[in-house]
Amino acid sequence: MPGILVYCELKDGKLKKTSREALSIARKLAGSVGGDVVAVAVDAAYSTEKNAAALEAKVKEVQPAVLLFPGTSNGRDLAPRIAARLGVGVASDVDRLAWTDGKLRARRPVYSGKAFATVEITGTPAIATCRPNAFPVEEGAADPRVVNLPVPAIETKAKTIETKTPEAGEISIAEADIIVSGGRGLKEAANYSYIRDLAHAIGGAVGASRATVDAGWIDHQHQVGQTGRVVSPSLYIAAGISGAIQHLAGMSSSKHIIAINKDPEAAIFRVADLGVVGDLFQILPALTEEVKKAKGAH
Amino acid sequence: MNSVVCISHVPDTEARIKVAGKGVDETGLKFIVSPYDEYALEEAIRIKDAKGGDVTVLTFGPDRAAQALRECLARGATKAIHIKGDASTADALGIAKVLAAAIKTVPHDLVFFGKQGVGTDNGLVGPMVAELLGYPQVNVVTKLEVGEGKITVHREIEAAEEIIESSMPAVITAQKGLNEPRYASLKGIMAAKKVPIDTKSVADLGLQDADIFHQRVVMVSLELPPEKSGGRKIDGSDPVAAAKEILKYIREEAKAL
Numbered sequence: 001m002p003g004i005l006v007y008c009e010l011k012d013g014k015l016k017k018t019s020r021e022a023l024s025i026a027r028k029l030a031g032s033v034g035g036d037v038v039a040v041a042v043d044a045a046y047s048t049e050k051n052a053a054a055l056e057a058k059v060k061e062v063q064p065a066v067l068l069f070p071g072t073s074n075g076r077d078l079a080p081r082i083a084a085r086l087g088v089g090v091a092s093d094v095d096r097l098a099w100t101d102g103k104l105r106a107r108r109p110v111y112s113g114k115a116f117a118t119v120e121i122t123g124t125p126a127i128a129t130c131r132p133n134a135f136p137v138e139e140g141a142a143d144p145r146v147v148n149l150p151v152p153a154i155e156t157k158a159k160t161i162e163t164k165t166p167e168a169g170e171i172s173i174a175e176a177d178i179i180v181s182g183g184r185g186l187k188e189a190a191n192y193s194y195i196r197d198l199a200h201a202i203g204g205a206v207g208a209s210r211a212t213v214d215a216g217w218i219d220h221q222h223q224v225g226q227t228g229r230v231v232s233p234s235l236y237i238a239a240g241i242s243g244a245i246q247h248l249a250g251m252s253s254s255k256h257i258i259a260i261n262k263d264p265e266a267a268i269f270r271v272a273d274l275g276v277v278g279d280l281f282q283i284l285p286a287l288t289e290e291v292k293k294a295k296g297a298h
Numbered sequence: 299m300n301s302v303v304c305i306s307h308v309p310d311t312e313a314r315i316k317v318a319g320k321g322v323d324e325t326g327l328k329f330i331v332s333p334y335d336e337y338a339l340e341e342a343i344r345i346k347d348a349k350g351g352d353v354t355v356l357t358f359g360p361d362r363a364a365q366a367l368r369e370c371l372a373r374g375a376t377k378a379i380h381i382k383g384d385a386s387t388a389d390a391l392g393i394a395k396v397l398a399a400a401i402k403t404v405p406h407d408l409v410f411f412g413k414q415g416v417g418t419d420n421g422l423v424g425p426m427v428a429e430l431l432g433y434p435q436v437n438v439v440t441k442l443e444v445g446e447g448k449i450t451v452h453r454e455i456e457a458a459e460e461i462i463e464s465s466m467p468a469v470i471t472a473q474k475g476l477n478e479p480r481y482a483s484l485k486g487i488m489a490a491k492k493v494p495i496d497t498k499s500v501a502d503l504g505l506q507d508a509d510i511f512h513q514r515v516v517m518v519s520l521e522l523p524p525e526k527s528g529g530r531k532i533d534g535s536d537p538v539a540a541a542k543e544i545l546k547y548i549r550e551e552a553k554a555l
Contacts, residue, residue, distance in 0.1 A: 048434070049434065073437075077435070079422075081425045081435070083391060084427075084429035084430055089390065089391055089513070092420045109419070110417060110419055111315045112419065114315045115522050116522075118519045119516060119517055122516060123514050157433070157464055158435070158436060158468070159464070160460050160461070161463050162461040163458065163461075164461070172456035172458075174456055202555065213474075219475075220473070221457065227311065227416065227474055234554055235548065235554040245311075246311050256547075256552035258544060260534065264531070269528050270526060270527075271526045271528065274532070274543075274551075275531040276532055278534020279534070282534075283537045286537040289541070290545045291545065291555065294555055
């Protein structure tokens with residue numbers, strides 16, 4: 001039966017959270033789309049050319065109505081490649097999906113979240129990449145049998161020769177459930193330690209405003225906003241960030257927002273659920289201590 | 299070494315977006331070269347300066363997009379191609395088909411894009427062009443070295459980095475951090491005015507409008523998010539009391555601990 005094919009990613013043999021999210025929404029859609037949800041993965045080092053060939057073969061065999069990808073670096077690398085090969089369209093980075101009148105409807109943030117576009121994907125399969133953290137993981141639904149796709153023995157034009165893994169404890173803002181972000185209010189690069197300490201204590205990722213990235217205080221990987229990452233974690237803590245429109249666009253879809261700023265008029269307070277007017281150099285260490293105590297008490 | 303740099307003309311990132319029908323209200327809106335495309339252009343210009351050859355800037359868009367091409371010529375691109383059409387009604391594959399057809403008309407070793415067009419935020423067209431042309435792709439690139447007949451490229455992935463070796467021709471999509479884009483010099487601006495822009499239509503490329511516009515991914519609606527009014531604001535002059543209050547919010551409302 002043509003149903004939904006979900007391209008999944010594994011880490012140490014287990015499904016990554018972003019893949020479990022894609023599977024969860026696939027299960028929800030399956031009732032109206034009809035057919036089965038088939039989870040597939042390539043359990044080998046990522047190669048655009050090899051994975052595209054492996055997935056193409058599976059799509060031709062299963063002939064799904066819908067093909068979903070997690071919106072990770074590799075999901076977003078592969079989805080357009082396979083779409084162009086099949087001659088169909090893609091909706092990227094979607095945060096809502098529905099099956100309406102026999103077609104896949106997707107909502108996607110555009111202009112970094114300043115607006116939302118709803119699009120209809122008319123081809124077969126209808127392809128979408130799922131924005132990380134947008135679809136809740138349904139326990140059980142997200143643990144099907146994963147079909148390992150055979151990797152074709154083709155000669156590739158591009159080869160990965162080295163992968164530099166992150167430092168221990170470093171979490172990517174793209175997938176993080178909690179982000180602690182710092183801005184110009186930190187005054188200098190060394191003071192990112194205030195942000196890192198809280199992020200490590202709470203188990204979150206370190207985010208940054210564009211101003212601090214442009215000043216060279218922190219690497220661009222950490223930048224949240226229109227020329228950085230658009231993020232939607234469960235909890236976003238902004239310290240010393242005034243809230244330029246590009247930054248607000250990049251984080252205002254977070255589920256819970258706490259802002260700490262000494263300027264009571266800062267624009268960041270407009271989007272904050274909890275705003276704290278005060279000195280981050282005093283409040284962050286106190287909060288880090290409280291978080292450590294709370295975690296220790298468990 | 300010849301490069302083609304595909305650029306898009308997008309609303310200024312500082313602009314407030316207004317909706318008109320199913321699209322963006324362009325009245326009074328300032329348009330810029332999409333920020334990631336600037337890194338792509340700069341990289342191509344540096345390669346040209348080191349190894350010679352041409353940098354062709356290519357765009358698919360309405361009349362106003364010619365302005366973006368002029369800006370790129372002023373910075374150091376040597377040729378420009380403008381495929382005229384309302385690209386906002388084409389899906390990513392439609393745009394990719396147009397660009398791929400145009401790229402085939404000029405000699406090239408590398409094809410550059412920004413990692414995504416700022417605004418539409420799709421990040422689809424570069425890899426689609428790579429597939430249509432049968433080229434390898436490296437996306438979200440932060441470093442590029444051109445060697446003898448091959449390139450070594452650093453690709454950003456979740457909190458990590460991959461180093462990839464690829465043959466040419468290849469498609470590269472640029473990430474912030476790849477380089478520091480230059481500003482146009484006055485001399486460059488004057489010289490750019492003399493460079494003819496090669497203007498074509500979709501039909502001139504041998505493509506059918508019906509395969510490009512209003513196909514595959516069709517806009518149903520464009521809406522603005524609800525205004526946030528802002529939540530509770532507390533005084534943080536006592537840091538320990540504030541920290542306790544924040545922790546209470548994190549545990550009880552955000553349920554994040």
